[in-house]
Amino acid sequence: MIDLPISHDHVRSTVTGYLGAHPEDESELAVIQDLLDNGAEPTSRKEFQGHATAGAVLINDEGLVLHIHHLALGKWLLPGGHLEERDTTLREAALRELTEETGVRPETAAPAGDLPVHIDIHRIPANDAKGEPAHRHIDFRYVFRTGTGSHLTLQEEEVTGAAWRPVDSIADETLRERVRTVLSETTAPTT
Secondary structure: OOOOOOOHHHHHHHHHHHHHHOHHHHHHHHHHHHHHHOOOOOOOOOOOOOEEEEEEEEEOOOOOEEEEEEOOOOEEEOOEEEOOOOOOOHHHHHHHHHHHHHOOOHHHOEEOOOOOOEEEEEEEOOEHHHOEOOEEEEEEEEEEEOOOOOOOOOOOOOEEEEEEEOHHHOOOHHHHHHHHHHHHHOOOOOO
């Protein structure tokens, strides 16, 4: 068993809380429950049945969403990545990834809630260079709000660009609709 600060109980309670708000996702998220119930280590990057990642949807007070251009994938994505030993919650991991990849100061990114806005499960192809077989990412996506003038300092090893884009540019339809809902329910902090 890998001893990471993010416990199975935290993952389970996050999924349970999320399903309370989004019961329509229950069948898709059964894979997480199965991993937890069967002794897998979904918080470890070395768990190739599937492991957790954390993503951040940063919305500024103009209603725009921060996208980054990922170097290795050559695509525009939302900030996010693998859990690390110092992370104690999934939301904290999402904020850490946001901060590392974009330089946004954590105190200027206010969480829009305690639970993820979306949990997405997607396949990752094998990466022979890293010695990783094909596997699944279970991406816990959290929304954060910030003021318009957030300063960005990109992590050049992973990120080649950043852009504030309209919510409509979010590729995942479910995430896009849920971010629209968050926008209609909250107001941005004044930072």
